[in-house]
Amino acid sequence: MPEARAAVAAALLGALAASPAGADDSVFGIRGLGILGRPVSARSAAAGGFALFDGASALNPASLSRWRAVAGWGVGVPTQHVFESGGTETTLRSTRFPMFGFATLLGQRLIFGATISDYLDRTWSVSTTTDTTLRGTPVTANDQQRSVGGVSDIRVAAAYRLTSDVAVGAGLHVLVGSSRVTASRSFTDSSYASFAETATTDFNGVGFSMGVLANLRSDFAVAGALRVSSRLKASNTAGQEARVAMPVEASFGAQYTPVPGVALAATVGYASWSRAASDLAAAGEPGTRDVWSVAAGLEVETSAASEARLPLRLGYRWRQLPFPVGSAPLDEHAFSAGFGFNLAGGRTTVDLGIERGSRAAGAQSETFTSGFVGLTVRP
Amino acid sequence: MALATAALSCKEEIAAPGQCPALCPNARVETVDTTLTGVVTSDTSFRGYVSTQEAPILVISTLDSAKSLAVVRFVPRPTRWFPVLGDTVGVTIGTVDRATILLRFFQRDTSVKNLWMLVYRLPAKLDSTATYASMQPYFADSTLVDSVLVDSTLSADTLSFAVPKDRVEPLAADTGVVALGFALHAPQPTAVTIGAVDGSGAPAHLRFYARAPAPQDTLTHTFDQTPSFDTFVQSPVPPTPDGSALSVGNLPSARALVRFRLPRGIIDSTTVVRGTLVFTQVSPATGRPQDTFRLEARPLLRDFGAKSITYPDTSLFAHTSVIRGSSGAVELEIVRMLRFWGTRAADSLPRAIELRGFPEGSILGEVRLARGGSGAAAPQLRITYIQPFGFGVP
Numbered sequence: 001m002p003e004a005r006a007a008v009a010a011a012l013l014g015a016l017a018a019s020p021a022g023a024d025d026s027v028f029g030i031r032g033l034g035i036l037g038r039p040v041s042a043r044s045a046a047a048g049g050f051a052l053f054d055g056a057s058a059l060n061p062a063s064l065s066r067w068r069a070v071a072g073w074g075v076g077v078p079t080q081h082v083f084e085s086g087g088t089e090t091t092l093r094s095t096r097f098p099m100f101g102f103a104t105l106l107g108q109r110l111i112f113g114a115t116i117s118d119y120l121d122r123t124w125s126v127s128t129t130t131d132t133t134l135r136g137t138p139v140t141a142n143d144q145q146r147s148v149g150g151v152s153d154i155r156v157a158a159a160y161r162l163t164s165d166v167a168v169g170a171g172l173h174v175l176v177g178s179s180r181v182t183a184s185r186s187f188t189d190s191s192y193a194s195f196a197e198t199a200t201t202d203f204n205g206v207g208f209s210m211g212v213l214a215n216l217r218s219d220f221a222v223a224g225a226l227r228v229s230s231r232l233k234a235s236n237t238a239g240q241e242a243r244v245a246m247p248v249e250a251s252f253g254a255q256y257t258p259v260p261g262v263a264l265a266a267t268v269g270y271a272s273w274s275r276a277a278s279d280l281a282a283a284g285e286p287g288t289r290d291v292w293s294v295a296a297g298l299e300v301e302t303s304a305a306s307e308a309r310l311p312l313r314l315g316y317r318w319r320q321l322p323f324p325v326g327s328a329p330l331d332e333h334a335f336s337a338g339f340g341f342n343l344a345g346g347r348t349t350v351d352l353g354i355e356r357g358s359r360a361a362g363a364q365s366e367t368f369t370s371g372f373v374g375l376t377v378r379p
Numbered sequence: 380m381a382l383a384t385a386a387l388s389c390k391e392e393i394a395a396p397g398q399c400p401a402l403c404p405n406a407r408v409e410t411v412d413t414t415l416t417g418v419v420t421s422d423t424s425f426r427g428y429v430s431t432q433e434a435p436i437l438v439i440s441t442l443d444s445a446k447s448l449a450v451v452r453f454v455p456r457p458t459r460w461f462p463v464l465g466d467t468v469g470v471t472i473g474t475v476d477r478a479t480i481l482l483r484f485f486q487r488d489t490s491v492k493n494l495w496m497l498v499y500r501l502p503a504k505l506d507s508t509a510t511y512a513s514m515q516p517y518f519a520d521s522t523l524v525d526s527v528l529v530d531s532t533l534s535a536d537t538l539s540f541a542v543p544k545d546r547v548e549p550l551a552a553d554t555g556v557v558a559l560g561f562a563l564h565a566p567q568p569t570a571v572t573i574g575a576v577d578g579s580g581a582p583a584h585l586r587f588y589a590r591a592p593a594p595q596d597t598l599t600h601t602f603d604q605t606p607s608f609d610t611f612v613q614s615p616v617p618p619t620p621d622g623s624a625l626s627v628g629n630l631p632s633a634r635a636l637v638r639f640r641l642p643r644g645i646i647d648s649t650t651v652v653r654g655t656l657v658f659t660q661v662s663p664a665t666g667r668p669q670d671t672f673r674l675e676a677r678p679l680l681r682d683f684g685a686k687s688i689t690y691p692d693t694s695l696f697a698h699t700s701v702i703r704g705s706s707g708a709v710e711l712e713i714v715r716m717l718r719f720w721g722t723r724a725a726d727s728l729p730r731a732i733e734l735r736g737f738p739e740g741s742i743l744g745e746v747r748l749a750r751g752g753s754g755a756a757a758p759q760l761r762i763t764y765i766q767p768f769g770f771g772v773p
Contacts, residue, residue, distance in 0.1 A: 027395040027402055033773055083395050085402070090395045126397035126404070134412045134653075134763055144394055145404050183768040185408045187652070192763065193714050195408065195650045199770040234773035242772040283771055284405045326401035364398060 025094045025123040032323025037118030042075050042374025046338025046353030048297025048315020049265035052223035052253035058115040060211035060225040061169030064159035067103045073376040075099040085364045109161040119153040122179040140188040149179030151203045165215035173207035205232040219257045245275040261301040269293040273322030286324050293319035313338045328362030349376040406769040415760040419751025424620040424635040425685040429740035432610035435579035440570035447613035452505045453585050453604040455555030460600045473592030478544040483581035484536045487571040498524040499560040503553035511614035570667045576606040624661045628736035629745035638731040646721045653763040654717040658709040658748040659756040666703035666744030675737035676711045682729040
């Protein structure tokens with residue numbers, strides 16, 4: 001217990017010392033509602049397709065049934081993006097904390113959990129240079145537009161073990177967040193003062209999800225989840241308001257354990273983002289599309305002399321992103337790897353992972369490298 | 380663990396170059412540049428804010444455009460001094476060994492050679508009613524105290540010279556008061572300014588090096604007299620503004636009050652990035668030869684006409700330089716003032732400015748500017764602003 005407390009205290013101290021997630025994320029977040037978040041734990045991020053079966057991920061409320069004790073967890077993700085366009089490369093860095101969660105058992109069958117995860121990432125910053133003529137003299141203006149913020153998904157969910165092999169779950173989602181956009185212009189001619197304006201857009205919406213997780217055999221399990229959401233309401237400090245239809249999201253996954261200690265999993269997801277097309281078109285954004293995602297992964301538990309199990313993980317994922325860049329669709333894929341180890345007599349688990357991937361839309365592309373640091377505490 | 384987690388917080392912020400239009404926000408910054416005419420609703424100018432006797436400088440000039448003489452009345456010289464602390468009797472003046480005058484020069488044309496400073500004895504009852512005409516008879520050979528060549532005597536802008544002690548000795552009837560006048564003599568018209576007792580920190584000094592009477596004649600003392608009153612008298616005297624133009628500057632100093640009617644759609648609803656107030660001179664700027672002087676524009680806190688109160692925030696003030704003899708436009712950059720007027724804090728403030736010389740009372744230059752209603756010569760406001768940014772949702 002003292003070791004567990006020390007681990008939790010250390011992680012909290014580290015989180016408090018961390019800067020808020022406000023650095024520059026993907027430039028592709030400019031379009032539409034931003035970059036879709038991934039509500040997965042560090043374990044699922046490294047192992048690909050395990051998210052529907054992972055109690056620490058927020059995709060499937062039924063996966064809460066995997067918890068056998070009270071637990072709390074969090075994930076930190078430092079990321080480096082290298083954006084390339086027209087032969088120019090720009091390196092951006094950010095640190096985000098996309099997932100925090102808590103689960104507790106209410107009796108033998110009912111498990112209650114709460115998570116906060118990234119739903120939409122709207123942090124980006126672009127700069128441009130414009131040559132203009134003012135008072136008959138050429139003047140160079142440097143423009144910068146920056147957005148900081150996003151939409152978080154606060155989920156309150158419960159899972160119920162119908163039998164030892166089947167669990168169902170339901171969750172209530174509250175989408176909440178804001179993004180602060182600043183537009184500024186400065187002139188190379190000091191005779192001209194600089195310009196800056198800021199507006200904050202607040203978002204809110206609600207959703208409902210339900211899921212199932214079933215062990216069809218001792219070595220084979222399946223899981224599925226469905227989520228529906230209300231329109232996402234956006235209102236800014238300039239008094240403007242918009243409501244954007246949210247997609248219906250469905251996922252299905254399978255997990256196979258050929259030998260003890262070795263698990264393979266795959267997940268397929270679908271989201272009907274085309275529902276938002278007309279609402280975003282009214283805001284001047286290009287039309288959105290329905291998107292698919294696929295993820296697969298491997299997890300192998302190794303034997304270790306110590307109590308640490310040291311599972312090794314490999315994964316791959318591919319997904320379509322709903323908001324095009326100009327007329328070019330945006331796709332993303334990544335390879336991942338990681339491992340975990342237990343501390344404090346098994347009451348604390350640290351999961352480390354790394355992901356390397358890319359996004360591309362027409363002539364613009366971006367490679368990213370993310371680290372995942374997950375901490376799970378079972379006091 | 381804490382270190383590792385805290386290390387995750389290291390971040391670097393770099394903006395990506397915008398690849399427009401695909402990866403640029405839909406809204407763009409739009410700059411508008413325009414010239415507003417007919418913005419002046421009323422204007423006027425007044426003279427007399429800083430008089431010649433209040434100025435920190437004394438002007439001595441032989442210029443054809445403005446001749447002037449400096450006149451100084453010194454504080455009474457005591458009749459005794461107290462060499463021993465606590466002594467209530469003191470020592471009287473036995474003899475005065477010598478007398479000197481010290482003047483601090485602020486400005487002079489160093490190209491003018493063979494420049495002489497002439498010192499005259501004036502009536503001790505010299506006061507603020509002195510004029511050029513009333514003082515001129517005292518600047519005669521019969522009252523000449525001394526003359527000194529400025530070129531070779533001036534050191535570090537300070538002129539210190541001995542004068543005949545008997546010519547500056549106070550008369551018994553004057554109770555220790557001595558008044559002197561200063562004039563110039565040079566092969567060509569020129570002007571100098573020296574420090575006055577008001578605010579310059581470098582007034583004229585009249586020093587008497589005295590000795591006690593025998594048998595205490597080894598006791599010496601220096602009486603250092605500074606002015607109790609000083610001014611300069613000039614001819615012609617700058618006229619009272621007659622309404623044909625706005626006068627700004629000179630001594631006695633003149634200020635101009637200009638009131639505006641500014642479009643609220645621009646001032647209140649946009650971001651002004653540059654605002655230039657353009658005045659047309661109706662005649663070339665006056666002043667000392669080769670002089671460059673500055674003008675200052677201040678926003679008003681309260682409009683009480685000649686007694687208006689200006690807003691105390693000096694960061695809002697605008698300045699410009701004018702060259703004596705120039706006749707081009709006088710331009711003042713007032714972007715800070717315009718931005719301030721667009722804020723809620725300035726809602727109740729008049730949209731008006733006061734123009735004055737800078738520093739007022741220390742410049743001799745003057746500009747005469749065309750008033751509003753002067754047609755094409757009326758003041759204009761050249762303004763560059765940026766429209767409110769169209770952020771949009773979501």
